[in-house]
Amino acid sequence: MTTVAVKPATMAQALTRALRDAMAADPAVHVMGEDVGTLGGVFRVTDGLAKEFGEDRCTDTPLAEAGILGTAVGMAMYGLRPVVEMQFDAFAYPAFEQLISHVARMRNRTRGKMPLPITIRVPYGGGIGGVEHHSDSSEAYYMATPGLHVVTPATVADAYGLLRAAIASDDPVVVLEPKRLYWSKDSWNPEEPAPVEPIGRAVVRRPGRSATLITYGPSVPVCMEAAEAARAEGWDLEVVDLRSLVPFDDETVCASVRRTGRAVVVHESGSFGGPGGEIAARVTERCFHHLEAPVLRVAGFDVPYPPPMLERHHLPGVDRILDAVGRLQWEAES
Amino acid sequence: MTVMEQRGAYRPTPPPAWQPRMDPAPLLPDAEPYRVLGTEAAAKADPELLRTLYAQLVKGRRYNAQATALTKQGRLAVYPSTTGQEACEVAAAMVLQERDWLFPSYRDTLAVVARGVDPVEALTLLRGDWHTGYDPYEHRVAPLCTPLATQLPHAVGLAHAARLKGDDVVALAMVGDGGTSEGDFHEALNFAAVWQAPVVFFVQNNGFAISVPLAKQTAAPSLAHKAVGYGIRGRLVDGNDAAAVHEVLSDAVRHARAGGGPTLVEAITYRVDAHTNADDATRYRGDAEVETWREHDPIRLLERELTGRGLLDEAGIEAARQDAETMAAALREHMNQDPALDPMDLFTHVYAEPTGQLREQRDQLRAELEAEACTGPEGDTHR
Ligand SMILES: Cc1ncc(C[n+]2csc(CCOP(=O)(O)OP(=O)(O)O)c2C)c(N)n1
Numbered sequence: 001m002t003t004v005a006v007k008p009a010t011m012a013q014a015l016t017r018a019l020r021d022a023m024a025a026d027p028a029v030h031v032m033g034e035d036v037g038t039l040g041g042v043f044r045v046t047d048g049l050a051k052e053f054g055e056d057r058c059t060d061t062p063l064a065e066a067g068i069l070g071t072a073v074g075m076a077m078y079g080l081r082p083v084v085e086m087q088f089d090a091f092a093y094p095a096f097e098q099l100i101s102h103v104a105r106m107r108n109r110t111r112g113k114m115p116l117p118i119t120i121r122v123p124y125g126g127g128i129g130g131v132e133h134h135s136d137s138s139e140a141y142y143m144a145t146p147g148l149h150v151v152t153p154a155t156v157a158d159a160y161g162l163l164r165a166a167i168a169s170d171d172p173v174v175v176l177e178p179k180r181l182y183w184s185k186d187s188w189n190p191e192e193p194a195p196v197e198p199i200g201r202a203v204v205r206r207p208g209r210s211a212t213l214i215t216y217g218p219s220v221p222v223c224m225e226a227a228e229a230a231r232a233e234g235w236d237l238e239v240v241d242l243r244s245l246v247p248f249d250d251e252t253v254c255a256s257v258r259r260t261g262r263a264v265v266v267h268e269s270g271s272f273g274g275p276g277g278e279i280a281a282r283v284t285e286r287c288f289h290h291l292e293a294p295v296l297r298v299a300g301f302d303v304p305y306p307p308p309m310l311e312r313h314h315l316p317g318v319d320r321i322l323d324a325v326g327r328l329q330w331e332a333e334s
Numbered sequence: 335m336t337v338m339e340q341r342g343a344y345r346p347t348p349p350p351a352w353q354p355r356m357d358p359a360p361l362l363p364d365a366e367p368y369r370v371l372g373t374e375a376a377a378k379a380d381p382e383l384l385r386t387l388y389a390q391l392v393k394g395r396r397y398n399a400q401a402t403a404l405t406k407q408g409r410l411a412v413y414p415s416t417t418g419q420e421a422c423e424v425a426a427a428m429v430l431q432e433r434d435w436l437f438p439s440y441r442d443t444l445a446v447v448a449r450g451v452d453p454v455e456a457l458t459l460l461r462g463d464w465h466t467g468y469d470p471y472e473h474r475v476a477p478l479c480t481p482l483a484t485q486l487p488h489a490v491g492l493a494h495a496a497r498l499k500g501d502d503v504v505a506l507a508m509v510g511d512g513g514t515s516e517g518d519f520h521e522a523l524n525f526a527a528v529w530q531a532p533v534v535f536f537v538q539n540n541g542f543a544i545s546v547p548l549a550k551q552t553a554a555p556s557l558a559h560k561a562v563g564y565g566i567r568g569r570l571v572d573g574n575d576a577a578a579v580h581e582v583l584s585d586a587v588r589h590a591r592a593g594g595g596p597t598l599v600e601a602i603t604y605r606v607d608a609h610t611n612a613d614d615a616t617r618y619r620g621d622a623e624v625e626t627w628r629e630h631d632p633i634r635l636l637e638r639e640l641t642g643r644g645l646l647d648e649a650g651i652e653a654a655r656q657d658a659e660t661m662a663a664a665l666r667e668h669m670n671q672d673p674a675l676d677p678m679d680l681f682t683h684v685y686a687e688p689t690g691q692l693r694e695q696r697d698q699l700r701a702e703l704e705a706e707a708c709t710g711p712e713g714d715t716h717r
Contacts, residue, residue: 038618039545060546062515063482091481096519099512129411131440132465133480272691303684308411308462313677313699320702 011159012182015045015121017190018163018233019083023053026081029167033085033121041316042087043123045183063094067121073102076084076116079200083167089124092132096141103172104147119166120174121161124152125268127180127216127315128302131306135179136305137269139217142174143278149199152176154220156188158243161197169199170192178218202249202257208238211328214253214279219266219316235325245275254277254286261287261292263328264295266316271299293330298323356565360592363558363570367602370577379577387424387576389654393634394420394444398607400514400665401457411462416589419605421576421632422450422487422538430506437476437489437507441538445508446475453661453670454647458670461672467506476681482513482652486522486535493531493590504590506534506583512543514557523598527564532590535581535598538573540605545618559597574632577639586691604630642644 009017022028029164031049034043037060040047061068066246073081086092092099096334099120126135143148149171153159159177165174166173182266213223220241228239240256242249257263263283265276276297284297296305298316306314398417404410416423427448430436438446446456449569451468457465459478466477476492479485482546489507490627496503513519514537526533541548561568567589571582579601586597604627608615640646681688681696688696 035545037545039614042544042619060550061513062551063543063546064515064517066517093481128460131411131459131462131480176361301699302678302691303680303690304465305458306680307464309673309675310463310677310680313680313703327575 007190008185009156009188009247010183010185011153011156011177012043012045013161013190014156014161015177016047016195017166018160019115019330020052022083022167023049023057026167027057028079028081029083030057030059030075030080031083031085032060032061032072032260034061034087036060036064036085041085043179044166044175045121045182046085065092066098069095069098069103069118073116075100076118079115081117081119081167081242083119083121086120086122088130088134089122089136089138092120092122092138099148100145106147107171108147111314115170116172117167117170118172119163119169121163122174122176123179123182124304125178125180126311127218127268129311130179131308132305134207134215135311136265137300139245139275140269142176143275147172148246149173150176151199152178152180152216152217152245152247152318153243154178154205154241156184157194157270158197160188160194162199163242164194164196165199167305173199175303176217177240178277179326180218181221184221197243197278199298200244200247200249201227202240202242202252204238204242204243204248206237206239208236208260210235210237210260211264211325212238212240212256212260213254213266214240214242214256214283215266215320216245217267220321222317223266223321226318226325230322230325231310231328235323237325248279248282250282250286253283257283257295258290261290263291263295264321264324265295266321268300268315270302271297272302280319293328295329296324335359343508355432358562361562361565361567363423363556363561363568363600367570367572368578368582369572369575370581371575371635376577376643379581384636384640385422385440385582385645385650387428388633388636388646389657390428390448391636393658394448395633395660396425396446396655397447397663397665400662402607402611403458403665404457404669410457410460412610413443413457415605415607416441416444418627419443419538419540419573420577422536422573422601422603423635424509425576425579425583426506426536430504430589433474433501433503434491435474435476435489435503435505437485437492437505438478438483438615439480439485439508439510439513440480441510442589443478445691446478449473449475451716454466454626456486457669459672461669463675464679474558481563483509483516483518483522484570484660486513486518487525488582489531489533489535490522490526490531490596495525497532502591502681504532504534504587506536506587508536508538510543511537511539511541511548511557512546513537514560515543517553522640523561523564523566523596526530526596527566530593530595532593533584533587534590535596537584537600538603539596540573540603542605542609542618544609544613547618558598558600566595566600569597569598569599569603571599573580573603574627574630574635578637597669603632617702647651671697686713 036046037050151162215223223239265279281293401413405413423444426445447637455467489505493505558568
């Protein structure tokens with residue numbers, strides 16, 4: 001057997017391939033958004049699609065997010081499968097009226113007669129030195145809206161697998177793409193067929209015995225690093241990558257927490273009213289008797305996303321995670 | 335009876351709503367953008383004004399070049415240049431009285447500076463030390479607005495409030511061609527028209543919204559034509575003709591101040607540089623097009639007019655250049671100093687009074703910083 005050296009793909013390239021494969025497999029799949037055509041998107045995720053599939057299938061729209069998502073609703077009503085790009089997290093907000101009032105609840109409103117298979121791609125999160133309105137973590141808004149699925153990859157393979165699954169889904173799926181992982185690479189070989197990940201399954205990225213770090217998206221690599229660093233302090237941390245926020249994989253998460261007895265939820269968005277509160281509550285409800293300590297949260301501060309020169313103080317990093325892990329020695333303290 | 339016959343038989347007296355509310359003709363923009371330089375109109379222009387415009391354009395061009403250079407040195411995170419659009423930027427600031435308000439988009443740093451805001455403070459957003467570096471009330475300049483078109487309803491509200499209070503204040507709101515597709519653009523124009531608010535909407539049509547050309551943005555004859563649907567005046571001007579932009583905007587401001595309501599002004603111009611330093615413009619446009627626009631450069635146009643009429647000589651040109659150099663040197667010097675940042679500022683301005691949670695988080699960060707001061711910062715910025 002000959003081994004060919006394959007250049008590892010970036011997460012952005014994996015997403016491009018997912019779009020291309022989905023478009024090739026199903027003529028109903030249409031990509032649209034601002035600058036997605038000629039330019040290939042500001043992050044180049046739609047690079048080459050307009051050339052390959054034509055401007056009717058990969059369309060530069062007028063600059064209007066409510067219009068982009070609103071017309072996608074109509075297109076989906078008529079049998080297409082729109083994949084829309086919101087250029088940056090905070091620029092999706094003009095589309096929230098369409099998202100919340102229509103996209104999320106059309107199936108429910110029509111007693112199942114009018115499902116909307118729309119994929120909404122949102123580059124999100126900080127850590128790239130972006131100016132104001134380019135670093136929001138908006139997952140809590142999406143999670144709080146019934147009728148939407150919300151997924152967020154942390155690895156290159158998952159980026160491919162989750163986006164394919166989102167496009168294949170008959171329900172609207174918000175795909176939150178961690179901007180700062182767009183250029184990350186891992187062992188995924190772009191030449192090999194990649195698995196389509198079913199939506200709703202978390203995965204244990206690193207097994208451990210002393211405590212579980214529950215995390216997703218941009219915080220996964222940070223937690224992996226924290227887990228390595230924690231070994232020096234005698235902690236053997238398990239890292240669970242949620243991959244899907246809605247639906248939530250209680251089974252994987254709770255199985256892990258039952259094994260370790262301790263848990264910390266880690267994410268970039270603020271903690272008050274953020275995803276961590278929901279996760280901590282679920283874990284507590286299901287694993288109360290297994291817990292040796294309260295479920296802690298390590299999150300961004302409850303402030304509007306700071307300017308780039310201050311973001312390193314805002315983002316949850318290894319030290320802050322280790323600090324929380326230290327606080328899990330509840331019995332010893334009280 | 336057929337449907338047609340039925341229709342024919344039905345002839346009610348038209349209700350009032352069927353009457354046209356006004357004659358749209360005076361609202362319509364001229365087919366050709368208004369020009370002053372190189373035309374008869376130039377003779378009537380005030381030479382002093384033209385010379386001031388010239389000095390401002392030269393300074394503005396230098397500012398754009400300097401700011402772009404600062405991105406290459408890593409001193410600015412990003413800079414959306416207005417090279418080629420200086421006439422619009424400068425005129426927008428110049429036509430306003432001190433009591434008036436400017437509502438800039440993220441691209442309009444130059445207009446903000448021309449309005450009198452400190453150049454370093456105007457660049458704070460783009461440098462990344464804070465979101466807005468200046469006090470909006472000091473020069474009556476709203477924060478540079480990154481989400482597109484969202485500043486337009488603000489301008490309408492402010493102008494409306496001023497009028498309710500009996501103040502003689504006009505708001506001038508700037509937006510790009512792409513921004514005119516946003517819902518907020520529509521809502522702002524409609525509110526302003528219905529309220530007859532003293533607002534000037536100023537669209538700099540520079541050909542592209544990042545990569546998307548105007549033809550994919552709108553099917554209207556011009557962006558100025560959109561005004562008619564709202565019942566306000568639309569005006570089309572050559573955005574590279576500083577005298578023309580100044581005249582059209584002045585007229586719109588006067589009209590608003592006199593209670594005539596809003597005007598939508600579209601300036602036809604061109605973004606000579608890329609969208610920002612992070613953009614690759616070769617993906618969506620050719621050099622030939624850019625070159626054509628360099629020929630129609632705002633500084634060139636005005637210089638030709640002024641020298642042709644003996645209002646400017648080599649010494650005058652040199653003096654303007656020197657002036658711009660001095661400004662650039664000062665900007666360079668200030669931007670090369672590291673801003674003194676206090677991480678605790680993260681919590682200072684979230685609420686008038688910090689909440690309990692924020693106080694806790696503030697203490698947490700303070701403890702982290704103290705620990706860091708003892709051990710020294712770790713290599714990883716996110717640690
Ligand atoms: C609501 C919103 N959507 C998307 C963006 C991202 N974006 C920043 S600038 C830009 C293009 C703007 O074009 P235009 O309005 O023509 O202004 P110009 O940049 O040409 O001055 C886009 C799409 C944004 N800032 N706000």
